[in-house]
C-alpha cells in the first residue's frame with residue numbers, strides 16, 4: 001500500500017477489503033478510524049480544529065457555522081480513544097475503567113430526543129448542535145448498535161486498534177486485515193522465537 005492509499009484507509013479504503021459496518025454504526029466506525037496509530041500523527045482527521053471541523057461537517061455532525069476549539073478537539077480525541085478501547089474489549093477482554101469513565105462522562109451531557117418522521121419511524125436526534133450534538137449523536141449510535149446486537153462485532157484490531165466489522169460466523173476475527181496485522185504479529189512471534197536462545 002502506498003502513501004496515497006494509506007491516507008484513504010478508514011474512509012475510502014478498508015484493510016483487507018472488508019465491508020464497512022452496517023447502518024449508522026458505519027459513522028462510529030469512521031470516527032474511530034479517523035486516526036490509526038500506525039500512521040503519522042498529522043494524518044489524524046480530527047487532529048486540529050480545522051481538520052475536525054471539515055471532517056464533522058462532511059459527516060453532517062456539525063452545521064456550517066459551528067466553530068471547533070482546541071478543547072473540542074481534545075474532547076473528541078479522548079472520546080474516540082475511549083470508544084476504541086471498548087471496541088478492543090469486544091475481542092473478549094475487559095475494558096479499562098478509564099475508558100468507560102470517559103464514555104460515561106460524555107453520555108452524561110449528551111442530550112438526545114426521539115424524533116418521529118412522516119411514516120412514524122423513530123430516530124435518536126441530538127438536542128444541541130455543535131460539538132455537543134456530534135458527541136450526543138456518536139453516543140446514540142453506540143447505544144443503538146448495542147440494541148441491535150451489532151456492537152460486539154465492531155472490534156478494535158489487537159495490533160493497531162483499527163475498528164473493523166467482524167462478519168465471520170463465529171465472530172473470530174482478531175486483526176483488521178490478516179494480510180497486514182495478522183502477518184505482522186506472526187512475524188514478530190517468529191523473530192522472537194528465532195532470537196530466543198536454543199538449547
Ligand SMILES: [Zn+2]
Nearest residue numbers: 157160176181
Ligand atoms: Zn490492524
